[in-house]
Amino acid sequence: MTSRLSAITLNxxxxxxxxxxxxxxxxxxxxxxxxxxxxxxxxxxxxxxILINVGLSSISLFGVIIAILVGIxxxxxxxxKKTLYTILSRPVxxxxxxxxxxxxxxxxxxxxxxxxTLGLYAALLxxxxxxxKADLLxxxxxxxxxxxxxxxxxxTLLFSSxxxxxxSAIFAFALFVIGTFGEDMRNFAAMxxxxxRWLATGAAYLIPNFASLNLIxxxxxxxxxxxxVILFNTLYALLYSAALTAGAVLVFERRNLK
Amino acid sequence: MNRSRAVQAxxxxxxLGLFAGSxxxxxxxxxxxxxxxxxxxxxxxxxxxxxxxxxxxYSGLLANVYWTRAVQYFGGKHIQRSQRxxxxxxxxxxxxxxxxxxxxxxxxxxxxxxxxxxxxAGQPDKAVELVEKGIRQNPAYWRLYFTLGFVHYIDRNDxxxxxxxxxxxxxxxxxxxWMKVMAARMAERSxxxxxSMLLWQGVAETSQDNNVKETAxxxxxxxxxxxxxxxxxxxxxxxxEQKRTxxxxxxxxxxxxxxxxxxxxxxxxxYVLNPDGKVDxxxxxxxxxxxxxxxxxxxxx
Numbered sequence: 424m425t426s427r428l429s430a431i432t433l434n435x436x437x438x439x440x441x442x443x444x445x446x447x448x449x450x451x452x453x454x455x456x457x458x459x460x461x462x463x464x465x466x467x468x469x470x471x472x473i474l475i476n477v478g479l480s481s482i483s484l485f486g487v488i489i490a491i492l493v494g495i496x497x498x499x500x501x502x503x504k505k506t507l508y509t510i511l512s513r514p515v516x517x518x519x520x521x522x523x524x525x526x527x528x529x530x531x532x533x534x535x536x537x538x539x540t541l542g543l544y545a546a547l548l549x550x551x552x553x554x555x556k557a558d559l560l561x562x563x564x565x566x567x568x569x570x571x572x573x574x575x576x577x578x579t580l581l582f583s584s585x586x587x588x589x590x591s592a593i594f595a596f597a598l599f600v601i602g603t604f605g606e607d608m609r610n611f612a613a614m615x616x617x618x619x620r621w622l623a624t625g626a627a628y629l630i631p632n633f634a635s636l637n638l639i640x641x642x643x644x645x646x647x648x649x650x651x652v653i654l655f656n657t658l659y660a661l662l663y664s665a666a667l668t669a670g671a672v673l674v675f676e677r678r679n680l681k
Numbered sequence: 682m683n684r685s686r687a688v689q690a691x692x693x694x695x696x697l698g699l700f701a702g703s704x705x706x707x708x709x710x711x712x713x714x715x716x717x718x719x720x721x722x723x724x725x726x727x728x729x730x731x732x733x734x735x736x737x738x739y740s741g742l743l744a745n746v747y748w749t750r751a752v753q754y755f756g757g758k759h760i761q762r763s764q765r766x767x768x769x770x771x772x773x774x775x776x777x778x779x780x781x782x783x784x785x786x787x788x789x790x791x792x793x794x795x796x797x798x799x800x801x802a803g804q805p806d807k808a809v810e811l812v813e814k815g816i817r818q819n820p821a822y823w824r825l826y827f828t829l830g831f832v833h834y835i836d837r838n839d840x841x842x843x844x845x846x847x848x849x850x851x852x853x854x855x856x857x858x859w860m861k862v863m864a865a866r867m868a869e870r871s872x873x874x875x876x877s878m879l880l881w882q883g884v885a886e887t888s889q890d891n892n893v894k895e896t897a898x899x900x901x902x903x904x905x906x907x908x909x910x911x912x913x914x915x916x917x918x919x920x921x922e923q924k925r926t927x928x929x930x931x932x933x934x935x936x937x938x939x940x941x942x943x944x945x946x947x948x949x950x951x952y953v954l955n956p957d958g959k960v961d962x963x964x965x966x967x968x969x970x971x972x973x974x975x976x977x978x979x980x981x982x
Contacts, residue, residue: 439766569829604746609711610753614760628704637712655710659703666699673692 428523429513435527436534439493448492449535449637452485456542470550475526475561475643479542483568483639485539487575487599493531496580497524500677515608525580525668532572557645564642565651570660571636575599577667578631583607584671585678598630605632631663729778736779744780751776751786752932755793759800766802769793773811777818783820787815792884792893793826795836800896800969806835823860824887826850830863831880843867859883874908903970906962913944913952913960926959 456478498521501507510520543561548554582591595667603610605627612623636656638648696798736743751772758766760869777783793801795808812829819825830846833839844867850859863883866876885897916939920928923937931954934940944952950963963970 516688517685518692555763562753607746607750607753614753628707632707632710635707649713650886651713654709654711655706658706659710662699662703662706664697669692669695669699673689673696675687675715676692 427519428526430522430622431510431515431523432526432530435497435524436530437533440488440534442493444584445493448485448489449538452481453541453542455481456539456546458631471547472551472643473524474546475543476639477645478539478546479561479564479639481538481569481572481635482536482543482565486536486555486568486572489535490528490532490572491576491579491592491599492596494528494576495588495595497580499591500586517675521580521672522583522668525576525671528576528580529573532576533569536565536572543671560642560645560647563648564638566653567636567656570656571633573660573664574633574636574667579663579669580672581667581674583680584674586598600634602631602633603637604634605630606634636660683891686836710957725841729775729863733779734774742780744776744783744786747772747779748760748786751790751793762799764798764803766793766798769802770804770807770811774814777811777814778919781815781818784815784819784825786813786830787819787825788888789890789893791832792896797836805832808832808836821853821855823850823853823856826853827860827863827883829886830867831884833879834867835880840867854978874911878908899968900970903968906968907948907972909944909952910962911962913954914958916940917958917960921958927956928954930954 462472498507501510504595507520511517511573540562544554579591579595581595586594608623608627608630609632612620612627615623633653641648732743733740754772755766758769769790773786773794776786777790780786789947791808792814794811795801795803795805797803809829809832812825812832815822815825825965826846826849830850831844833846834863840913844864847860847864847867849946850856851864859879863876863879866879881900881904882899885894887900888894888897916934918930920934920937920939924933926935928934931940931943931951935942945953946962946968948962948964948967953961953963955961962971965971
């Protein structure tokens with residue numbers, strides 16, 4: 424089972440890395456990070472702040488875009504090219520295919536994030552001529568960005584297991600936007616009464632909570648992040664993305680591929 | 682086939698179990714972060730102008746988001762009967778930087794800021810700052826002058842500034858004639874209950890929000906009760922001076938010809954005459970602002 428899963432994971436990774444869209448996005452993101460010191464020069468005393476904000480936001484946004492653009496084609500492409508039938512005719516189970524695809528895309532995003540993180544630290548070094556202890560805090564925000572990717576990948580995989588690529592992209596992007604306001608919705612639910620409260624609370628827990636995973640502003644201001652926040656963010660992302668992947672497996676198992 | 686069904690059952694069970702786990706972990710996360718974490722984080726960018734530049738042209742939409750956050754923050758604090766509303770003014774400031782024409786944020790924001798805790802933030806000076814910003818951005822909107830005069834008079838005990846605000850507002854084309862009346866009343870420099878009632882009446886009539894209307898209504902009944910209590914206590918003093926003793930009940934005042942009948946509060950209940958001669962309402966919960974006017978008078982005049 425492990426070898427089958429790792430084979431699908433590595434193949435998905437290789438396929439994603441060969442994708443030209445992926446390279447374009449990385450180059451674009453790196454350019455943005457590299458140009459961040461220029462933004463700093465048009466303001467006073469904010470070079471580092473702007474560089475970190477622009478850099479981390481780029482890592483997050485481009486990662487999400489990559490997750491959506493690549494993720495929506497993970498299942499649909501295999502069906503279109505008929506390669507899925509070749510895979511499933513071998514001793515590979517459907518759930519292994521879905522889980523392998525999940526890890527493959529996640530691995531792609533982690534590698535991209537690692538490269539972009541190196542780019543960000545290089546830009547910081549160019550701007551400030553040295554790195555200090557506070558710069559290590561950026562890794563906490565980047566870790567939470569990776570947790571965001573875990574959920575995004577699972578979400579696009581779930582949509583792509585039953586919908587067309589274009590609709591999967593729309594659904595995933597819409598949920599990403601809604602999820603960034605996840606805590607506003609939770610606050611709204613807390614203030615509502617009666618049936619509205621129940622419905623709003625249910626909806627607030629159903630949608631992904633990207634707000635608490637976004638620590639960019641906090642680390643940009645060198646504010647420490649509580650260990651419990653990191654722990655519960657990790658637990659939340661693991662459980663939520665695993666639930667979505669289980670949903671994708673459930674849908675894909677029931678899907679008629681004939 | 683059977684294997685597929687087993688996988689489906691396991692996936693279904695995992696989906697439910699893991700989702701329930703994610704809800705639990707999210708609840709812990711909310712506790713760990715605190716209820717105001719998101720608001721505190723959005724305020725790391727304290728300049729509304731910077732937020733506007735970063736909004737890529739969607740500043741109107743972002744203003745609505747910030748306004749909603751301000752309302753939710755105020756509502757949450759209000760429900761908790763909080764004494765501190767520290768994030769309210771920064772949220773309103775950013776909202777109005779993002780959309781300077783968002784009149785509702787100036788009008789209701791001023792009410793939120795000016796009232797004393799726990800009803801509001803107890804920051805009338807900040808309310809004045811906000812409304813003056815609104816007037817600079819929307820000089821043709823006379824109702825903002827009304828709001829400004831209202832805050833000066835009711836919350837800052839400053840009839841002179843209130844007079845200037847009402848006077849300027851009355852000169853804006855389209856302003857209702859009673860703005861001039863209010864300016865004239867302010868010129869008397871006295872803080873009387875009738876003027877306060879007129880102002881709250883104005884709020885009740887001009888506001889389109891039911892919550893603000895309800896707040897105005899509560900202020901009005903509290904002011905009526907305040908006015909009645911002041912008058913009744915004056916009559917009790919007159920009775921004591923005549924009879925050299927305090928009245929045992931309202932009947933004594935009726936017999937002395939000072940009252941025509943048992944006095945009723947705005948809710949229709951008889952006022953309570955205490956043995957020390959002080960007058961009170963039967964159910965104070967119906968008059969949340971009772972005594973506020975008398976307190977302000979003692980404090981200022």
